[in-house]
Structures are given as structure tokens and as C-alpha cells.
Amino acid sequence: MTDRSPLAEPPTEPLIEVADAVVSYRVKGKGRFVAVHGVDLEVHPGEIVGIVGESGCGKSSLARALVGINKLSGGSIRFKGEPVTPLPIRRRPARLVPLQMVFQDPYASLNPRRRITQQLEEVWNSAARARGERRTAEERLADITDVLERVGLDPALRTRYPHALSGGQRQRIAIAKALLAKPNVIVADEPISALDASSQKHVGDLLRRLVDDLQIGMVIISHDLAVVATIADRTAVMRAGVFVEQGPTERVWTAPEHPYTRELLGAVPALVGREG
Numbered sequence: 001m002t003d004r005s006p007l008a009e010p011p012t013e014p015l016i017e018v019a020d021a022v023v024s025y026r027v028k029g030k031g032r033f034v035a036v037h038g039v040d041l042e043v044h045p046g047e048i049v050g051i052v053g054e055s056g057c058g059k060s061s062l063a064r065a066l067v068g069i070n071k072l073s074g075g076s077i078r079f080k081g082e083p084v085t086p087l088p089i090r091r092r093p094a095r096l097v098p099l100q101m102v103f104q105d106p107y108a109s110l111n112p113r114r115r116i117t118q119q120l121e122e123v124w125n126s127a128a129r130a131r132g133e134r135r136t137a138e139e140r141l142a143d144i145t146d147v148l149e150r151v152g153l154d155p156a157l158r159t160r161y162p163h164a165l166s167g168g169q170r171q172r173i174a175i176a177k178a179l180l181a182k183p184n185v186i187v188a189d190e191p192i193s194a195l196d197a198s199s200q201k202h203v204g205d206l207l208r209r210l211v212d213d214l215q216i217g218m219v220i221i222s223h224d225l226a227v228v229a230t231i232a233d234r235t236a237v238m239r240a241g242v243f244v245e246q247g248p249t250e251r252v253w254t255a256p257e258h259p260y261t262r263e264l265l266g267a268v269p270a271l272v273g274r275e276g
């Protein structure tokens, strides 16, 4: 658990600025259902912000809006000062390429019929194309080898198909895919919930290391307060589409202000501290 006092570090420009964001869905015969009711959030370089709350509270709806998959019904989301425009991946402007998402189920974001290497090459190609860069196959291989090493995988694994990897290895590949886009921000929706306990710890430590080493901003969504408490600098507690409180993780954990946070804390058996 970390508590980086705002006085301890110089202020930075936020990478992500969310102001009064509203996400709603059209539900047949029932009008619109509002899943996110006007939330405010900032994400700075080198910072992990955890968003925690029970299933159905609106976490994924907000996460998808942060990267431009969901359209906002109100408010605004800015990435490096520019609005996040909801467009299909292929039509995303180059300025949004460094805004990446990692999903809970890495199987869903990996094609089971293609070798890992082909999938990483496609991501690299589309990021280079979006940026208008002309680069060589040697540079591509060097970048792919570099990200695989960075996520703690043997680069030789790239010749495998997804089914020949463990759950933890697949999630590392999903993180490597995001890194190939040279991200400034990664939004990770339940990135470790589906993993066994030992992989949870390793992937959690990896995410923290990436944020510290690359000074990216990260948003981690989880229903599990203990997961967020071990790696997030700041925590926002979400209930029924609103943040009931947000603050430094240490403070939220030790002196929760809202009864709902206390309720969530009561359901956590024990906190295992983050190493390093």
C-alpha cells in the first residue's frame, strides 16, 4: 500500500481528466439506464488509480468510456488535454494510440488460431500505421522481444498459440500488446481477478513495476478491495454509478469516510502488503 502525499512530489499535468462523466445505455422498452452518474477523476504519470466496487456498479462502463469504447452521455474525458473521441479501433487518431486497455480475460483479446508472434506483429503494425511511422521488420522484432522481456516472458514463447500458455502468461501477453503501443495510460479491467493466487501477485507486481519504470498512468478496476489496496496509489470507491469516496489508498484503507467503504473493508479477510 502506498500513500504518495501531494506535498511529497511536484505536481504533474494529469494524463487523464474526467469531469462529471455520465454513461448510459438504451434499454429496449425502458428508455435509458444510467450506469455512471457523473464522476470526476484524474490520473497522473507514475500513478495507479484503483476503482473498486461490487459487480454492476458501473466500473467497466467507466473503464470503456476512459479509452473511448463507450460514448459519454454527459461530462468529458480528456487524455493529455484532448477529448477522448469514441471511434472504432481502426479509425482511432494517432493521439489516442497511447491510451490502451487490458481486459480481464486475456483469451477474449487473443485470437486462439494465431500464434502469439502474429498477434503482436499486428498490434505493432497498426500502432506504427496510426502514427504514420515507417519502420523495419528488424525494429519490429526488437520491440516485440523487448516488451516480452519487460513483462517477464521468454521471447521464445512468441511462437506458441494462446492455448499453450498459462493464464498468467496470457495476461502478460495482453499487457505486452498494450505496451507495444508505447502507452502513456493503461486502463486494466480486472487484470488479475481470473488468475490463481501466485500469478495474481506476480502480475500485480509487474503492473506496479511498469508504472514506476515507464512513468505511465494506470487505472485498475476491481471488485476486490484487497487487490486494489496492494498496488494502487489512490483508490476510488464506486457504488451505483457514483464515487462515494476517493483518496490515497492508505487513507481509504485505514480511515474510510463512507459507510459503504467500511462495509467493503469488512468483507476483506486480510491485506497482504506489496513488496518493494
Ligand SMILES: Nc1ncnc2c1ncn2[C@@H]1O[C@H](COP(=O)(O)OP(=O)(O)OP(=O)(O)O)[C@@H](O)[C@H]1O
Pocket (backbone or CB within 6 Å): 025, 026, 027, 033, 035, 053, 054, 055, 056, 057, 058, 059, 060, 061, 062, 223
Ligand atoms: N450494453 C449495456 N446495455 C444495457 N445495460 C448495460 C450494458 N452494459 C452494462 N449495463 C448495465 O450497467 C450497469 C453497470 O455495468 P458494468 O459492467 O459497468 O458494471 P461493473 O461494475 O463493471 O460490473 P461487473 O464487475 O459485473 O462487470 C449494470 O447494471 C449493467 O447491467
